[in-house]
Each structure stands twice: as C-alpha cells, then as structure tokens.
Amino acid sequence: MRPPAPKPPAASSSSSFSQREPRPENPLLLLPSCRAAKLSLGCPLLDRILSGGLPAASVTEIAGESAAGKTQLCLQLALLAPQSPLSASALFLHSDLPFPLHRLRGLAPKSRPDILDHVLVAAAHSPTDLLSLLTRAQRLLANPGRSPHRLPIRLILLDSIASLFRADFDASPADLKRRSALFFQISAKLKELAYRHQCVVVVTNQVVDVVEGDAGNTVAWSSGRRVSPALGIAWANCVNTRLFLTRELDSASGIARRRMKVAFAPHLPERACEFVIRRDGVFGVEPAESRGCVLLRPLCYGATPPAAPTSCTAGTTTVLTSLLPIPTAQGSSSPLPISARPPRQPRRLGGSSVKCCGPVEQGNADTNADDGDGGSSCESDAGGGDGGGHGHDALVAALMEL
C-alpha cells in the first residue's frame, strides 16, 4: 500500500468541506432536549420499558412475526404524534398493501377528527422507490411551512422494510452484497433525516425461522418457532434500537400472550413487557395479572399519572385504576371506555382525509410521480375537507411535486 495513494480523494473532500468545519456539540446541551423528545407509546407500562418512549434522532426497529402487532403499534404512534409533546405530523411509508385505513380510522379519537390530517401516507414498492420517497420527504422536511397550521413531520414510520426485499434478491453473494448496500443507504438516509430534523424513526421488520446457530443475530421464541428478525446481521447493524414483539399461544386459555422485548438499545437494558391489542389500541399489561387486568386508556395524552405502574402490584385482579383516563381540562379528548363510546360513524369523520400519495389498492410504482393534483388519493370523502383538510391537501401536493 503506497502511503500517498489515499491523499487525492481525502484532500479533495476536505477542501470542499473547508468552508464549513465540523463543529463539536456539547452533550450537555443535548441532554434536556433529548429528554423531552421522546414519543410515548400511549401506555405508561410500555413507556416504562422504553424509559419514556421512542427517542428522537434515532432509528428504532420493531420486529415480529405477522400478527404480532407491529402495524398496530405504528398506527397508534402515527395518531399519537400530533397529540404528544412532540406535536408533529407522521409520515407513514408502507410497503405492505393495502394500507390499513379502516383500522387507522377506528383508532383515531372520535373527538379529534383533525388528527388524521396529520398522518401522511405514501406507498413504497421497491428499495429504490423508498429511497426516492425519502429524498422527497427530505425536501419537505427541509422547507416546512407552506401552510401555517400544519404540524412539522417529526415521525417517520416504515412498514415494513422486509417486504421491500422479499422479491428481486437471491441468496447469491453478489445479490447479498447489493442488498446490504441498499440497507446501509436506506438506513443512512433515515438516520440523517432523524438527526437533522429530530425525527422519531420507526421501521418494522418481519422474522425468519432460525435453522441452526444464530449467526450473531437476535433470536427469540415466537409461536413455538425459533425466529430472528429478517434481513440478517447486515440490517441489524443499521438500526439503533431493536424491539422484538413475540406471541405465545397459551395452551390452556387459547389466548395469545404478546410480549415486547428490548433486544438491544444504546440507552436501555434488555427487558420485556407483556401487552394486549384491543380495539382501541396497544397496551401493556402487568405480567402477574395479564389475565384479568387490562388497561383502559384510550389514545389520548392526558396527564400521565406519575409512577403509576408500580401501584398495581397491590391487587391481583384489579383494574389499574390509577391509569384510568383522566378527563382533561379542555375536554379535547374523550377518554370513555369502549362500551360507553358512540358507535362508529365513518361519515362523521368526513372532514378528515387520510390521503395516499401513491396507489394503494393496486401497486404501480410509476404512477405516484405522474401528477401533482392529488388525483391518486384513495379516500372518497376528501371533498368535504375543512381548513385542516385543505392544509393537508397542500401538504400532499407539496410531497407530490417534490
């Protein structure tokens, strides 16, 4: 190896960057903002194992087999982001078709139909498609504010990374190399967006069966299978935090017991929590009482009771009363138990418009670049848009033309 050889590329890049020297940051100054910038999962128990929620400026992976609750969690996060202290819109990139619109609507609090205005949905059909979407998203994040009443995007959800790579790739060394190069490109882009705009980034991943050994990847038992997150160790290098969702069918009761586990995280110890999926969302349950006790906490940001989860160890079957929804002063959310809620009225949500820039029913990668008039939006009731819906139209249009 000739020592002078590496000089030219290094020197040229340094000169191009010489105008703008890298500036060190003081971690102390990052500390308070870092504490505030966590996105709650909407349940104190789940938040507790995450020390407050999902961190911003970091990529979190949620891995799990199908029906483990990955998409449910993503939908819940998308709806929580506008109401959370983050006060942000969510960008939901999906590769699994179709997008679960009805579930999203069902989860949305009935009193806040405008919430859905803050969920932007786009379909990605291939890794290159995703990269171009992320480039467009980058431009959108870089210049927010064409509409004054829109919240900035601070949450990016990708559901799921694995299905983008299911086709088109063999197990040959050349394809594996091409594939992992794409992982690192996608991850670098996501991390850059996360860091520059202090976004929370969530990526879901599927699982594969582990035949022999574990090749250094995370392994867990789920539904009686030994599984590991898909896409191998190359992708495992691309995420900061990995959450593993597993489910185990209880042979006695026939009820699936779900667990969320922190597989690895730079800031968290490895720990786990059981959870349930209900009609109104995903909630953690205290392990000792997972049968009788279910949290009744709709998707709302009330005042979170401090240190509440520990109080429930007192009784064995009591509902966690301290976690029951506290009616908020402004009454912006209706924390009613499901039974007390009015029946679902889809038309009532007419003003709210979840739109898809990109086809949802039939995937066709090239159509989402063709026009900028929101013509490919899939919701029929977009016409009744109120002010919020209008702003959203502009947002979709902005995303389309970028």
Add this chain to the structure above:
Amino acid sequence: MSYTGSAPASSSLYWKGMESSGDPHPPILAGAQNAWDMLSDEQSQKHITTGSGDLNNILGGGIHCKEVTEIGGVPGVGKTQLGIQLAINVQIPVEYGGLGGKAVYIDTEGSFMVERVYQIAEGCISDILEHFPHSHGKSSSGQKQLQPEHFLADIYYFRICSYTEQIAAINYLEKFLGEHKDVRIVIIDSVTFHFRQDFDDLALRTRVLSGLSLKLMKIAKAFNLAVVLLNQVTTKFTEGSFQLTLALGDSWSHSCTNRLILYWNGNDRYAYLDKSPSLPVASAPYAVTGKGVRDAVSSNHKRVRVT
C-alpha cells in the same frame, strides 16, 4: 514481559514532569527516540480503564494511548457502551488515578444517547467516591468537580451523516486537537457504517480507509492519545459457508494496532483480544450494567440476556 511488574508507583509524577518540562533528552533527529526511552515512556504511560478489571488485564492495563484500537462485535453486544464508557473514564481526574483528559466522540450511527452517557458518568463518579472515600471533601476544592454534567461537557461530540463528512471530520481532527491539547481519546462509533453503502469501487474504498487509518495513527502518536474505532460485524462467504468477521475486509485488519472482538458466549458477554503487538491472545468476560461496563462477577450482578 518482565518490565510490567516494575511500573513504579511514582509513574504519574514522572509523566507529569515529562509533560511540563518538555523533552528532557534533546533528540538527534526530531522525533527520534531510542528503544530504552520508548520502554520507559510506555511504562510511565497511564492506560484508560475500561471499567472492567478482567478486560483491563487482557488489554495490558486498559486502552493504550498512542495506539489505534479497534473494537468489533455483533449489534447489541456492547460496542457503543464500551465507547461511551471510555469517553467517561478518560476524564477520571489524575488524583483518582485517571488521565484527567477530554474525549472526542465521532458518532456516525446515532447511537450516542445522552441519557445513557449521563448514567455512565454517574456510575463512574459513584465508583470513584467508593474507592477514595477520604478525598471526598478535598475534591470540591480541586480543579474539576465530580459532577456528571462536567463529564458530559468534556466530551466533544460530532454527529456525522455521510462518509464525506466522516473524512472531513477526521481531516479536521488534527487542527481541532491542536487547539484542544487535553483530549486524550478519540472514539469513532462506528468507522464502518458509511463505508458499507454505495462503494462500487472497492479499491477506492480501501484507499480511502487506509488513508483514514494512517491519519488516525499519526494523530494518536502526535497528540499522545488513544484512538478507538468501533467496527461492525459482517458475514463472510468462504469455502461454501458463512462466517462472522469484522467488516471492511482483510486489508483494513492491518490498519489497527490492537483488535478486540466482543462476542456472546451463551448469555455472557466476552471480549477477545484478537491482535496486539505486545500482548498474548486472550479472552475475558465482562458485563454491561446500569452503571456501565463492569466485571462480570456474580450471576446476580450480570445482566441476563433474555432470549
């Protein structure tokens, strides 16, 4: 190594003298040293503790200054934890047996979580106070107070989002370290991430990387500091089977003085010294606790890997 036992208790004094009065023996050629001087230098040199005694033992006392150490391992085994731990431990004041230096942390992956750094700093401080119970009152009058905030403020943190930025940052490092002489460790977490994206030309990648490593070695020598590079693990296809190796290829493995591999052995974390010019190949268990990297002692202290 017969000389290791003879490391004098007054080594810190000798070292201090060296630093303040400049070079006592004017060399014939600028920068030249004879081997005897180098040996006594090395003996007087303090090492940066990893937090775990077993790990320090296989490393010959800790992470060495003037050397480039590569640390690799699978995701979640504790590379970043060790990196953060070293950024904190380098700051242990001289009167408590540390180096009292500052740290540069170049983060390419976004895994530097400040709340965790704060925890590790708190853990480090509580251990110092445990070991030096009598000097508690004295330290408040000293130059540096034992506060986690001070530990955090003395880490220069760079967040890097592309490989061009990474190259630029490393090129800039020389100037930065010239202005900040008290930096004693440079940590890059990880050196790999941005070089695994879209390098079609692997020969170019090798050239750029070996350029970086030469630069880092030069920095380590010139500023008498430790350089720690964290590396990822990749699967290598050889002889019809996949094996785990550190990323960036064979030529990269020559570019570090020491190479430490972290791995899981069942539910325990182990470190394996894979390459060192002066130390035998060895492995040792360690643990990542709430306070940071520590010895894997009893099973109740160990963090159990839930699978």
